[in-house]
Amino acid sequence: MSLSxxxxxxxxxxxxxxxxxxxxxxxxxxxxxxxxTVRLSGWIHRKRDxxxxxxxxxxxxTGITQIVVHPDRPFFAEAERLRLxxxxxxxxxxxxxxxxxxxxxxxxxEVELVADALELLSAAEPLPLVVNTEREQPEELRLRYRFxxxxxxxxxxxxxxxSAVIRTIRRLMHEQGFTEFxxxxxxxxxxxxxxxxLVPSRLHPxxxxxxxxxxxxxxxxxxxxxxxxxFQIAPCFRDEDxxxxxxxxxxxxxxxxxxxxxxDDVFAAIEPVxxxxxxxxKQPGWTVSPAPFPRxxxxxxxLRYGTDKPDLRNPIRIADVTELFRGSDxxxxxxxxxxxxxxRAIPAPGAVGRxxxxxxxxxxxxxxxxxxxxxxxxxxPAGARGPVAKFLGEERLAKLREVAGLATGDAxxxxxxxxxxxxxxxGAVRIExxxxxxxLEKKTYRFCWIVDFPMFEWDEEEKKITFSHNPFSxxxxxxxxxxxxxxxxIKAYQYDIVCNGVExxxxxxxxxxxxxxxxxxxxxxxxxxxLERRFGGMLRALKYGAPPHGGIAPGxxxxxxxxxxxxxxxxxxxxxxxxxxxxxxxxxxSPVTEKQLKELHIMLDHVAREKLREEAERAAAAxxxxxxxxxxxxxx
RNA sequence: GGGGACGUAGCUCAGCUGGUCAGAGCGCCGGCCUGUCACGCCGGAGGUCGCGGGUUCAAGUCCCGUCGUCCUCGCCA
Numbered sequence: 001m002s003l004s005x006x007x008x009x010x011x012x013x014x015x016x017x018x019x020x021x022x023x024x025x026x027x028x029x030x031x032x033x034x035x036x037t038v039r040l041s042g043w044i045h046r047k048r049d050x051x052x053x054x055x056x057x058x059x060x061x062t063g064i065t066q067i068v069v070h071p072d073r074p075f076f077a078e079a080e081r082l083r084l085x086x087x088x089x090x091x092x093x094x095x096x097x098x099x100x101x102x103x104x105x106x107x108x109x110e111v112e113l114v115a116d117a118l119e120l121l122s123a124a125e126p127l128p129l130v131v132n133t134e135r136e137q138p139e140e141l142r143l144r145y146r147f148x149x150x151x152x153x154x155x156x157x158x159x160x161x162x163s164a165v166i167r168t169i170r171r172l173m174h175e176q177g178f179t180e181f182x183x184x185x186x187x188x189x190x191x192x193x194x195x196x197x198l199v200p201s202r203l204h205p206x207x208x209x210x211x212x213x214x215x216x217x218x219x220x221x222x223x224x225x226x227x228x229x230x231f232q233i234a235p236c237f238r239d240e241d242x243x244x245x246x247x248x249x250x251x252x253x254x255x256x257x258x259x260x261x262x263x264d265d266v267f268a269a270i271e272p273v274x275x276x277x278x279x280x281x282k283q284p285g286w287t288v289s290p291a292p293f294p295r296x297x298x299x300x301x302x303l304r305y306g307t308d309k310p311d312l313r314n315p316i317r318i319a320d321v322t323e324l325f326r327g328s329d330x331x332x333x334x335x336x337x338x339x340x341x342x343x344r345a346i347p348a349p350g351a352v353g354r355x356x357x358x359x360x361x362x363x364x365x366x367x368x369x370x371x372x373x374x375x376x377x378x379x380x381p382a383g384a385r386g387p388v389a390k391f392l393g394e395e396r397l398a399k400l401r402e403v404a405g406l407a408t409g410d411a412x413x414x415x416x417x418x419x420x421x422x423x424x425x426x427g428a429v430r431i432e433x434x435x436x437x438x439x440l441e442k443k444t445y446r447f448c449w450i451v452d453f454p455m456f457e458w459d460e461e462e463k464k465i466t467f468s469h470n471p472f473s474x475x476x477x478x479x480x481x482x483x484x485x486x487x488x489x490i491k492a493y494q495y496d497i498v499c500n501g502v503e504x505x506x507x508x509x510x511x512x513x514x515x516x517x518x519x520x521x522x523x524x525x526x527x528x529x530x531l532e533r534r535f536g537g538m539l540r541a542l543k544y545g546a547p548p549h550g551g552i553a554p555g556x557x558x559x560x561x562x563x564x565x566x567x568x569x570x571x572x573x574x575x576x577x578x579x580x581x582x583x584x585x586x587x588x589x590s591p592v593t594e595k596q597l598k599e600l601h602i603m604l605d606h607v608a609r610e611k612l613r614e615e616a617e618r619a620a621a622a623x624x625x626x627x628x629x630x631x632x633x634x635x636x
Numbered sequence: 637g638g639g640g641a642c643g644u645a646g647c648u649c650a651g652c653u654g655g656u657c658a659g660a661g662c663g664c665c666g667g668c669c670u671g672u673c674a675c676g677c678c679g680g681a682g683g684u685c686g687c688g689g690g691u692u693c694a695a696g697u698c699c700c701g702u703c704g705u706c707c708u709c710g711c712c713a
Contacts, residue, residue, distance in 0.1 A: 052670035066673065084663085101671055109673085126664055130647055132674085133662090137647070140705050193713040213713085240712045368639095369709095467713055506713095568706095579706060618703080 021089055021121075027063020029108045033094040040065055040113060041089040041121065043151065045132050049080055056082070058090060058113075061156060066103070066112040067092075075118045085124040085131055085148070091117040139570075143584040146575055158572045161281060162560045166233055168280050169254055169556075172273045178229040178256070183218035185211060185235070191534050192471055194238035197249075205601040211237035214553060216472065217538050219257040220510055223549040224541045230257040233556060244568045245502060245558060248581040251569075253505070254559075257551030263493050263509055266550050267292065267449060274497065274504075274554065278445050281563045286443045293447040293497070301450050306344070306427020308453075311501030312446035314434035318426045319404040321345040321414070330391035333375070333416045344415045344426035345404040348433050351411035352378045358436070359386070362413060365432050371425050375414035379406055388414060431501070445499055445562065452476070453494035456487045456523060467524050469494050472538075473508035474550075475520060482519045497554060499562060507552025514542045 022041045029038065045059035054076065056067040067090050069079045082088065092115040103109030128144075129137045131151050142149040149155055170180065189196045189210035196210040212218075214236045222230045234255040242248035254273075258266060271291035278288040294312070301308050304317050322342045325333040333343055351358065359376055366374035375388040377400075383389075384397055392400065406412055413433070415425040434440050455475045457468035465487055467473075473492040475481050481490050493509035511517045517539065521531045532539065560572040570576040577583050591612055597603070604612075 046673075048672045048675050050669055050672065050675075051667095053672080054670095055672055055675085057673070064673095068671085071670075098671085101673090103673055106673080126646065128646060130663075133647090135648065135662095138643090138705075141647085143705090190713090194711080216713095238712065241710085243712085244707070246712070469713055471713060473713095578704095580704090 018091070025062035026058050026060040026065045027107055029065050029094050029111050029113065031096060031110050034096045034111060036094050037092065037116075038094055038113065039089060039091040040067075042087070043131075044082055044084050044086050044088060044124075047082070047084065054080055056088075056090075056115075058088070063107050065108045066106070067115050068112050069115045069118070073115060073118075075115075078120075079115075079118055082120065083124045083126065085127055085151075086120060087122040087124075089119045089121055090115045140578075140584065143570075143576070143578055146585050150574060155571070158560070158564045158566070159574050161564055162556075162572055165277055165281055165560055165563065166556070168277050169233070169273065172276045173231045173254075173256075176229070176269060176273075178231040179227065181219075181222055181227070181230050181232055183212065183215035183232065183234065187212050187218075190217075192467060194240050197237045197239050200600040200602055202599050213238050214253060215255055216470070217535075219255060219551060220472065220538070220549065221541055223257055223259045223510075224512075224544075224546045226259075226547075228259045230551075231255060234553070242577075242579050242581065245561065247557060247569045247573065247576060248579070249577045252556040253553040254556055255551070255553045256507070257549060259547040259549040261509070261548070261550055263451070263495065263550065266507060266509070266552055267495075270497070270507075270552055270554070274447060274499075274559075277559065278563065282445065283443075283563070283565060286445065288445045289447050291447075293449050295449040295451050297452040298450055298454065298491075299452070302423045302427075303344075306346075306423045306425070306430055307501075308450050308496065309498045309501055309503040310448065310450075311431070311434070311440070311498075312448055313441040313444055313500055314430060315349070315439055315441075316347055316430045316433055317405065318423075318430060319345045319347075321400060321403055324392070324396050324400055324403070325414075325416075328391055328396060330375075330388055333414070336416050340418060341416050342419050342422050344422050345400065346413045346415065346426050346429045346433065347404050347406055348376075348411040348413060348437060349439065350409055351433075351437060352380050352409045354411070359411070362429065362432065362436075366413075366415070366425060366429060369425060369428055371415065371417065371421075374425075374429065375416070376411055377414075378411040379408050381408055386411070447497060447499045450496040450498055451494075452491040453496075454488065455490040455492040455494070455520070458488060464525050465523055467520075468492075469506065470508050471521065471524065472510050472517075474511045475516070479513070479516045479519060482516065482523060487523045493550065495552070497552070502558055502562060503555075504558055504562075505552050505554035507550065509548070509550035512542060512546040512548050514539055517542065 018039055021039070023038045024033070024040060026040050026042045029040075040058055040060075042058040042060035045057040045064055047057075048055040052071050054069040056069065056079070057064045058067050069076055073079075090113060092113050094111050095114050097103070097110060097112055127148065129141045129148055131148055134152070134154060137149065150159065173180070186199060186209040189198065189208065190213075194213050196213065199209040199211065201207045201209060212235075215232060215234050219230050219232070232255045234253050235250055236253055237250050240246075240248070256266075256270065258269060261269075271293060275288055275291050282288060289312075296304075296310070298308055301310055303320060304310070306318055320342060321344070322337055325343045326337050328334050333341075337343065359378070362376070363374045375386075377384050377386040377389045377392075379401070384392070389397075400406065400412070404412055413429055415422045415429060417425060454468045455473065456465045459466045469492065473494045476491045476493060477485065494506070495508065496506045497504040511520060518528060518531060522528075526534070557569050557572060561567075561569055564572050566572065575583065575585065582588065
């Protein structure tokens with residue numbers, strides 16, 4: 001439907017034919033365009049109707065231009081009726097605004113477009129959510145009407161940021177002599193690791209492809225094939241539950257692998273890429289910690305930060321004070337220590353002035369995490385105060401100050417538990433204190449490497465030794481370590497990059513020796529035969545000349561999330577799945593036909609059939625309710 | 637699988653210890669308005685208070701269940 005004589009009618013015949021939709025973008029008009037005839041197309045962002053004069057803010061991805069519609073125009077009445085987010089094409093003259101009507105908040109604010117023709121390209125129904133606001137909108141509606149949500153300025157910025165980050169990564173990787181490769185999406189399920197997404201095979205009844213959790217084996221095969229330096233912006237699929245910083249279903253990694261390298265070579269290759277990307281795309285005023293990044297051993301990270309992904313913006317360092325409490329008058333701790341517990345001190349710098357509710361709140365916080373409680377001491381000028389203070393003599397208090405780095409005016413909390421639990425509790429308290437005391441450095445990206453991860457760990461559930469990370473990692477000390485050391489003592493050439501408490505990537509120097517691999521898998525309980533069956537392809541590849549190699553895989557989505565300074569991956573993902581792994585716009589996952597199932601030799605069990613039936617009923621009821629509501633509305 | 641938060645008009649929210657509690661702003665519809673830029677003014681429509689059950693003389697309000705969204709523990713080599 002046209003609101004004017006049509007675009008052609010608006011252009012004098014003497015001018016060269018105008019583009020059907022636009023001569024400029026909505027963010028472009030400037031003073032230099034004054035007097036020119038232009039055509040803009042875009043969405044109606046806002047409307048200000050003065051009756052005798054109508055202003056439309058016309059928006060596209062480049063910005064907004066104010067359109068002025070005068071009442072003598074034949075399309076005036078219909079322009080007044082245009083709903084927000086309708087798509088129109090406007091043709092007219094760019095005119096300078098008078099000084100008092102200039103809008104300095106708009107890039108195009110010195111000019112405006114006086115409409116001579118206006119064509120409605122696509123009418124919008126009343127909106128289910130508000131586009132022209134940064135106000136919060138319900139998550140479900142945002143996902144269901146993602147195309148509207150993505151029109152909002154922040155989302156436009158975030159999605160473009162992702163694209164720009166990828167462009168920079170590709171440039172930096174190519175500059176370092178890396179080549180981009182692809183790897184299969186339909187691949188084989190592998191034991192260990194996350195739950196696979198499975199794809200049934202039509203040609204092979206009863207067999208399944210798996211979507212790759214990461215292109216791990218394929219990138220190693222590229223190395224073995226002699227390609228030397230691989231990278232890929234790689235899609236990864238894991239069927240695990242979501243978190244704010246963990247997309248359900250699928251995510252992307254900057255997947256990297258290098259041949260003939262040591263751990264230091266990998267670090268040296270990836271550090272400039274991370275710094276480069278962050279420097280290039282950080283927001284104004286932010287700083288990036290320079291390379292080389294500090295390296296923390298896994299054990300030390302657990303002790304000093306209570307986590308293997310420490311946020312170095314938080315100045316609090318945890319200290320082990322077990323010996324201070326051993327044999328002390330504080331029997332709760334002293335007795336626990338005899339039972340194998342440790343005590344960790346978490347300093348709370350400058351917390352002495354805090355009200356009692358602060359300390360009680362921290363105790364409650366610890367209890368909410370399952371701890372029996374949380375001891376604390378406040379080092380006031382007049383002396384130590386708090387429930388634990390009276391049990392420590394002057395000597396022990398002095399030692400505590402020294403070990404935990406405390407000064408008068410500080411408080412300190414104590415976590416007492418078995419080492420792993422104590423670390424976890426202390427880590428959580430450290431983070432909470434950082435928040436409550438507002439201790440975190442602002443506008444800073446602080447990177448670090450976590451190195452020397454354990455090769456194996458004890459699986460309490462299965463009562464056996466398992467790989468603690470990547471089973472293809474090279475154990476430090478090689479075959480000899482595997483043969484002579486306590487497996488739980490063996491470290492791997494396994495490392496993570498952490499930035500601001502976010503685990504950005506993990507990587508490893510791989511195990512390229514079949515004999516060492518056989519031994520490592522034996523320790524994790526895989527016999528030769530099973531290893532052959534599950535990793536036969538990989539093992540075979542290692543037997544024909546495999547270069548030493550290693551790599552890393554920074555999470556792309558998390559990088560963009562950090563750069564966008566948002567706590568949630570959905571904010572930097574165009575079409576994310578919901579918490580329950582559903583795509584609410586097109587509707588995935590969805591039921592399939594009997595025919596499709598039959599071709600795949602798949603039968604649904606009664607649980608699945610019942611769920612589908614219930615869901616179909618609910619949907620039908622919802623449709624019926626909507627239909628009757630609509631009928632009433634029409635009748636009234 | 638466990639724990640938590642939230643769910644009141646299309647959207648953002650208010651609604652206290654159960655008793656004029658069916659409200660506001662924005663949006664929508666109608667009217668007025670020639671310099672606004674979150675335009676303004678007047679009027680109107682719109683709600684099974686997510687759904688189901690219970691307690692009560694009385695339930696957005698209390699209890700139980702359920703659905704949905706999010707956060708989180710488990711899980712994520």
